[in-house]
Amino acid sequence: MALTATGIGSGLDIGNIVKVLVDAEKTPKEAMFNKTEDAIKAKVSAIGSLKSELAKFQDALKKLQSGDALNQxxxxxxxxxxxxxxxxxxxxxxxxxxxxxxxAVSHKVAGTNVADRTLGVGEGTLDFGINGSSFSVPVLATDSLDEIAKKVNSASGNESVTATVITSDAGSRIVFSSDKSGEDNQITITANDTSGTGLSDMFGAGNLSTLQDAKNxxxxxxxxxxxxxxxxxxxxxxxxxxxxxxxxxxxxxxxxxxxDNDAVKDNVKAFVEAFNSLNASIDKMSAYDKDKKTASALQGDSMIRSIESQLRNMISERVTTDSGNVALYDIGIKTDKYGKLSIDETKLDKVINEDMSSVEQLFATKDTGLANRLDNLSNNYVKSDGLIAGRQNSYTSQQKRLDEQREAFSLKMEQLTARLTKQFNAMDLVVGQLNQQSSGLADRLNSLPGVVSK
Incomplete structure (x- = not known):
């Protein structure tokens, strides 16, 4: 008869023994999985913060990228x-x-009023002319005022006439309005009847009413x-x-x-603040704490080192302008050894007041202007198929592989648990049988003549 509970034969806590043995193999591996997952999550968060800071930096650059935005x-x-x-x-x-x-006022004319806007008016065509362009609208005998207006509005070649049906106390009629104001945009209408005189009676010469004269x-x-x-x-x-x-x-x-010198100065200040914020974020996410002996999420990352190097090199370069070479220092912006920018406001005010073109050309010159080059650099990282997107895809792949490894390891631990449980249960059964045999042997020995039990 098979045992129905573990440990009965041997008296051992087989469930706990198996758990301890499995945990001895599982715990270190799970700790490694958790550490790897935490590292991936930290990198995903850091790369997201980098993208956000670059986007803020680009917002500040937009106000310096063109002469109209800068030289206000x-x-x-x-x-x-x-x-x-x-x-x-x-x-x-x-x-x-x-x-x-x-x-300036738009031209408006209207046909004669009718009692019932749903009835047909006549058959033929209406020819329109406005500012040198023309178009024609065919009208069926059964077309109502609304249907005629619809045909006018959708007519091929009609770029500047809008027809609307107006119903007043006097009845209903179509009003034709020029979409453009001024005397050059007066509407002319010629009614051509193919049957009867309905169109001419409504839209012909002498029957059109001018509701609003075109004026310049x-x-x-x-x-x-x-x-x-x-x-x-x-x-x-x-x-x-x-x-x-x-x-x-x-x-x-x-x-x-x-x-607007104040607006120019505010835009330059916003640029400096955005750059320093970006620079501080890059330093933070790539730093190493010597005291705690801990590295930030992207410490040693090649992409971080690259963008930091490119940014610092770019802001230190001189830009060729019509009046010579100009650098940030020339307009009062200094850089310290850590790459942080600061403003000499007295110098910046003087340049803005006396030589605004230097500020404009430094930042806004097409292709070579500092704001345009920095924006292009940032865009290489933040665009949908840029370097950050590539790195995010890499982290997603790493997380997927980790999930697969976790799943495979979990199955392995389930199999190990089942195997050890089976082995210990088999042992337990043998020990139980041996105990029974030992007990029976002892009983028989004790029952032999001359044996004295103690």
Whole structure:
């Protein structure tokens, strides 16, 4: 009869013995697995932090990569309700008086009213002309006002006419609006009937009503008249775009344009802060603590050493500009032996006020400008198929292999447990049988004549 519980024959705690033996092999290996997994997780976290810091650094660089972003203008129009103004780097500092006599208006015409908008109007074509372009719309006898409007809006060649059906107390009719303002964008409509006179009666000469005349914008800049097809006026003042919002020729808006030195300085400061933050993060994730004898997640990592070296080399180089070679030091930005940047504000203010072009060319020159080169360098790491993505894929593969090793080892330990349990149970059965035989032999010996039990 087989034993139903372990240890009965021998009196040994077989379950615990097997557990101790299995743990002796399993515990060191699991500790190694855990250590490897913790290292992978630490690297994944560190590489994620590096990517985040590089992205922040790129945000700061964007404000220095182009002349428009760096060499900004400060525009003031007081509390004017007549015009809003923006200026790019080509705008010169100055003051201008602006008067708005008239806003640009789009042309609107409408056909005659009908009582029922769902009924057909006539059969033929409607030919449209606007600012030198034309298109034609075929109309069926059964087409309602809404169907005609839909055909106009979707017609091939129609780039600037919108048709809408309006229903009022007088009835329903189609209103045709020019999408562009100004006198050059007046709408002409010719009705061609192939049956009856329905289209001509609604849209023909003498039957179209002008709801809004096309008008050009009219403004005065220092009492000089400027006419525009739209309410957005560019080029009247070099580098300046004006958007007209209301008109009253008796009211004067004073426009002031100045170089925005504070914005330039803020952008340069943001660059320095972002660089120092990135540099500190790289140092932290690649450092070694001598006292604790512990290494950071990416200590000794080739990618970290590479990006650190490239960044430090790049910020120390001089950029060739129209006026010569310029470096960060020349505009008041210094680098210490640890790669940290600092600003001599007095020197930076002087350069911004007196030689803004040097600052612009140092950072924003295409291809060779420092901001553009640093951005390209950063992008090599953070882009979707960049170096960081490659490293993240590598860590994912390492984690997958570790999971597979864990699973295989777990199965091995299950098999070891089963094998040891089987072996100890077999031993237990033999010991039990031997104990029974020994006990029986002792009983028989004790029952022999002349034997005295003690």
């Amino acid at each position: 203008r400060k525009v003031s129009t007081g509390d004017s309700q007549y015009v809003t103004v923006t200026a790019d780097k080509s705008a010169k500092a100055g003051s201008y008086s602006i008067k708005v006599e008239q806003l 914008a009219i403004i005065y800049i220092d009492d000089q008249k400027v006419t525009s097809q739209s309410n957005e006026i560019k080029g009247a003042i070099t580098g300046v775009t004006m958007n007209l919002t209301s008109a009253d020729v008796s009211k004067t808006t004073t426009l002031k344009i100045e170089q």
